[in-house]
Amino acid sequence: MSPDLNNLIKGIYLFSNLNDVEIAKISAICRRESFPRGKLIFSEGDPGDKLYLITKGSVRVSKKIRAGKEQVLATLQAGDFFGEMALIDEGGRSADAWTEDASELISISKNDFATLIFREKDIATSLLWNIIRTLSSRLRETDEKLKNLVEFKIGI
Amino acid sequence: MKTEALKRVYLFQSLKNTELELILSIARRWKFTAGQTVFREGDEGDRFYLILSGEVRISKQVPGIGEEALAVLKPGDFFGEMALIDDAPRSADAISNQETTLLGIERKDFESLLFLNKDLAYAVLWAFSRTLCQRLREMNDKLQAMLAMRGGF
Numbered sequence: 676m677s678p679d680l681n682n683l684i685k686g687i688y689l690f691s692n693l694n695d696v697e698i699a700k701i702s703a704i705c706r707r708e709s710f711p712r713g714k715l716i717f718s719e720g721d722p723g724d725k726l727y728l729i730t731k732g733s734v735r736v737s738k739k740i741r742a743g744k745e746q747v748l749a750t751l752q753a754g755d756f757f758g759e760m761a762l763i764d765e766g767g768r769s770a771d772a773w774t775e776d777a778s779e780l781i782s783i784s785k786n787d788f789a790t791l792i793f794r795e796k797d798i799a800t801s802l803l804w805n806i807i808r809t810l811s812s813r814l815r816e817t818d819e820k821l822k823n824l825v826e827f828k829i830g831i
Numbered sequence: 832m833k834t835e836a837l838k839r840v841y842l843f844q845s846l847k848n849t850e851l852e853l854i855l856s857i858a859r860r861w862k863f864t865a866g867q868t869v870f871r872e873g874d875e876g877d878r879f880y881l882i883l884s885g886e887v888r889i890s891k892q893v894p895g896i897g898e899e900a901l902a903v904l905k906p907g908d909f910f911g912e913m914a915l916i917d918d919a920p921r922s923a924d925a926i927s928n929q930e931t932t933l934l935g936i937e938r939k940d941f942e943s944l945l946f947l948n949k950d951l952a953y954a955v956l957w958a959f960s961r962t963l964c965q966r967l968r969e970m971n972d973k974l975q976a977m978l979a980m981r982g983g984f
Contacts, residue, residue: 738971740978748971760964763957769971796949803956804916810963811917817970818922824977 680705683730683781689756689809692801700795704787708780716772716780723761723768725782729753732778738770748817750775759806762788833858833934836881839907842958850951857940863927874921876914878935882906885931889923903928915941916959 680702684690690701708727710716716727719738727734733752737745748770751757757772762785792799834851837843843854860883863869869880869887880887882904889910890900901923904910910925915938945952 738975738978740975746975746978760967763960763964766964766968769968792953796953800945800949800952800956803953803960807916807956807959807963810960810967811913811919814963814967814970815919817967817974821970821974821977824974824981 680707680781684728686730686754687728687756687781688754689728689759689802689805691805693798697795697798697801700791700798701783704783704791705781706783708782710774710778710780712774712777714774716774717758717768718771719768721768723758723766724785725758726756726762726785726788727758727772728756728781728783730779730781732780733775734778734780735773735775736770737773745771749813756809759809761785763806833883836883836907836934840881840909840912841962842912842955844958845954846951850948850954853944853948853951854936857944858934858936861933861935863931863933865927865929867927869925869927869933870911870921871924872921875918876911876921877918877938879909879912879915879938879941880925881909881934881936883932883934885933886928887931887933888926888928890926891923898924914938 681695681698684698684702684705685693690698693701705728710732712732716734717723729751731753733750734755734757735747736749736751736757737747740746749757758768760766760769762783792802833855834848837851837854838846843851846854858881861869861880863885870876872891884906887904887908887910888900889902889904890898893899911921913919914921915936918938945955
């Protein structure tokens with residue numbers, strides 16, 4: 676695919692350890708998607724079939740607390756990725772994803788991802804390490820949020 | 832016997848015996864007396880532990896309340912696995928309840944081993960990813976439930 680796409684992919688943390696040949700293999704399974712501002716990309720509970728990379732714009736990941744109220748889990752920018760849990764397990768989407776601005780995304784389907792990393796163990800190792808580090812930092816952030824809530828309750 | 836113990840750890844479940852031997856080759860035994868501290872909350876975490884014999888309690892110091900035990904771990908149980916993937920500080924205390932022997936694996940040795948053995952890395956890292964995903968899902972649900980409750984006040 677285009678050298679342009681390769682450069683965009685290189686800028687994503689998930690792929691930061693890959694060499695040019697490996698980046699080209701990733702690029703071959705990427706699709707570009709454009710979204711206007713304020714658009715729902717997926718809803719909590721939807722079957723997860725794609726990973727998304729942000730090349731332009733920003734995306735809000737949030738959970739519905741009750742009708743008309745949401746809790747923002749993260750606001751993601753160009754270079755960030757989301758929806759990675761869909762590539763790893765069979766659970767549905769764990770939150771909603773909305774575009775905050777007009778956004779350019781790159782998507783990778785679950786099947787293509789699984790096939791690629793099964794064939795290419797070097798790519799697999801590098802990507803899995805980065806996914807693990809990302810999940811672990813998201814886990815710690817969520818744990819902090821939970822702790823703050825518990826303290827808030829005790830403080831009442 | 833030790834490869835059997837390792838096999839009970841979810842990260843190593845799908846490994847072949849030869850791969851388990853590789854994991855064992857980077858593991859070291861640590862002996863603790865009753866009441867001895869393995870690590871404290873806030874310590875830098877760089878080692879994963881599997882209990883071979885004895886007992887370890889995981890607890891937190893709660894201001895104004897004292898020690899709150901979170902879990903008591905027995906032979907075959909393990910703890911501190913997050914230390915294999917990042918250098919965040921320990922999130923709780925670990926103290927041996929009796930004479931205890933632990934099998935410890937250091938992060939830098941683990942990383943080198945996985946770097947040199949791609950098939951092993953593939954199996955272990957997949958298992959790790961799945962577990963973290965599951966924990967994150969559970970935690971997100973808990974967060975959602977707590978926020979809904981708070982909103983009800």
